Amino acid sequence: MIMEKWDLYTRYREKTNEEYIRQPECMIPEGRYHLVVHVWIKNTEGKYLISQRAANRPTYPLKWECVGGSVIAGETSIEGALRETFEEVGVQLDLSKGKVLFSKIRNNYDGRKFRDIMDVWLFEYDGEAELSKATTDEVADVKWMTKREIKKLYDNGDLAETLDYFFCAVESVIPDYSDIIGKEVSGIIDRPIGSAHPRHSDMIYPINYGYVDGVFAGDGSEQDVYVFGTDQPLQTYTGKVIAVYHRFDDAEDKWIVSLNGEDISDDKILGDISFQEQFFYGTICR
Helix, strand or coil: CCCCEEEEECCCCCEEEEEEECCCCCCCCCCCEEEEEEEEEECCCCCEEEEEECCCCCCCCCCEECEEEECCCCCCHHHHHHHHHHHHHCCCCCHHHEEEEEEEEEEEECCEEEEEEEEEEEEECCCCCCHHHCCCCCEEEEEEECHHHHHHHHHCCCECHHHCCHHHHCCCCCCCCCCCCCCEEEEEEEECCCCECCCCCCCECCCEEEEEEEEECCCCCEEEEEEECCCCCCCEEEEEEEEEEEECCCCCCEEEEECCCCCCCHHHHHHHHHHHHCCCCEEEEC
16 A cells, blocks of 8 residues: 655645655644645536545545545645546646635644645536546545535535535635725734633634724624734734735634735735634635
């Protein structure tokens, strides 16, 4: 049996030059992550290619899902997505027809340890799946399904539960934040670096978190902000909004503020806010 090796990354998606051999249970050390891809394939009729896991799969046997799996050592995310699709359902996707919908850092989910950075891809494809060309026996069946049919699978407990984001994220329309990004804002830091969440004492803030004076969010409370640009706890701040973290499954978008106005990479932002945002699905909007 060939041992599957994964590259390990920091939470900022920086490759560490460390490798991990896949185990039945995740033993990846704290502070290290591997890359995972979910690949949603959609045709021009608006249907999605959904596959049924084989009965011998160790997790979620006979459940339905999108294509997905771990990126192996030496691969990029897109290379892993293309390989997994051909291995599982015999389809060769066109690189130019794909895009990342969002990325998510997962530590634990429903009692399971993941320690991964998950990229969710969407590809356009109008051909058919050819299981006879698949190079693994991981898939028992494939079908083109509408969103309503996928929801029925989910309601009946037949869809892999880790794909619950499909209904809020995959066809989500991203709001226009052009009137917000670039604004200079000021406010209060009520959860400074090093402080604990008021209801979850084991959640420690690695970044200053507060709100904007006089601005209210979709939930009726003050607009929340993550403030970048210092490693010291603050009480107040003034800075420039450089991005918005849009939550697909919640009314509370989070503004990303830079104290000095300098740009910050998506990987840096996601790495620093994942302590809290791992419990939601969302994407960084510029």
